[in-house]
Amino acid sequence: xxxxxxxxxxxxxxEALQIREAVFGxxxxxxxxxxxxxxxxxxxxxxxxxxxxxxxxxxxxGDIGVLPDYRGQKLGDLTLRLLLFKAxxxxxxxxxxxxxxxxxxxxxxxxxxxxxVLEDGTLELMIPGDEIDLDTCKSCKKKxxxxxxx
Ligand SMILES: CC(C)(COP(=O)(O)OP(=O)(O)OC[C@H]1O[C@@H](n2cnc3c(N)ncnc32)[C@H](O)[C@@H]1OP(=O)(O)O)[C@@H](O)C(=O)NCCC(=O)NCCS
Numbered sequence: 001x002x003x004x005x006x007x008x009x010x011x012x013x014x015e016a017l018q019i020r021e022a023v024f025g026x027x028x029x030x031x032x033x034x035x036x037x038x039x040x041x042x043x044x045x046x047x048x049x050x051x052x053x054x055x056x057x058x059x060x061x062g063d064i065g066v067l068p069d070y071r072g073q074k075l076g077d078l079t080l081r082l083l084l085f086k087a088x089x090x091x092x093x094x095x096x097x098x099x100x101x102x103x104x105x106x107x108x109x110x111x112x113x114x115x116x117v118l119e120d121g122t123l124e125l126m127i128p129g130d131e132i133d134l135d136t137c138k139s140c141k142k143k144x145x146x147x148x149x150x
Pocket of ligand 1: 023062063064065066067070071072073074075076077078098099100102103104105106109
């Protein structure tokens with residue numbers, strides 16, 4: 001079973017930090033105290049994580065990572081959608097993130113545009129809040145799904 005769970009500011013981030021350490025080789029930092037984190041569990045195992053915070057007039061997403069053994073099963077997609085849903089829920093005007101160039105396509109699928117190439121080669125991406133579209137039916141190839149609305 002797949003489950004998503006939110007960790008508001010001040011929560012115990014042990015599981016999220018284990019994923020961050022495994023995926024990015026980084027630990028707790030100053031952003032954590034003001035960020036909300038989300039975790040995605042597969043069969044009660046924490047497999048993916050990400051966080052969202054407010055900074056300089058925008059919502060930022062970061063540390064969206066899936067443990068290597070769990071990649072390719074849409075857990076990253078669910079993590080990103082949970083974060084975008086949270087941004088929408090807060091009436092975000094824009095949502096930004098910095099990602100490695102090789103993951104750009106993962107984010108542009110959901111409407112992010114490239115804004116900058118940073119000195120280290122990473123990319124700054126942005127999506128205006130009113131362009132966030134979490135309708136999963138649109139990109140689904142199943143024609144006879146009972147959930148399809150159009
Ligand atoms: C990037 C990452 C989060 C993707 O997670 P994942 O669970 O393997 O991806 P999903 O299974 O949810 O993929 C969803 C879709 O995105 C696509 N996708 C996944 N990784 C992609 C990439 N690097 N580039 C382009 N598309 C990608 C998949 O093909 C899939 O497409 P589909 O819906 O058409 O089938 C994961 O590879 C990861 O943790 N990478 C290392 C950390 C990192 O660089 N994070 C991003 C910066 S914060």
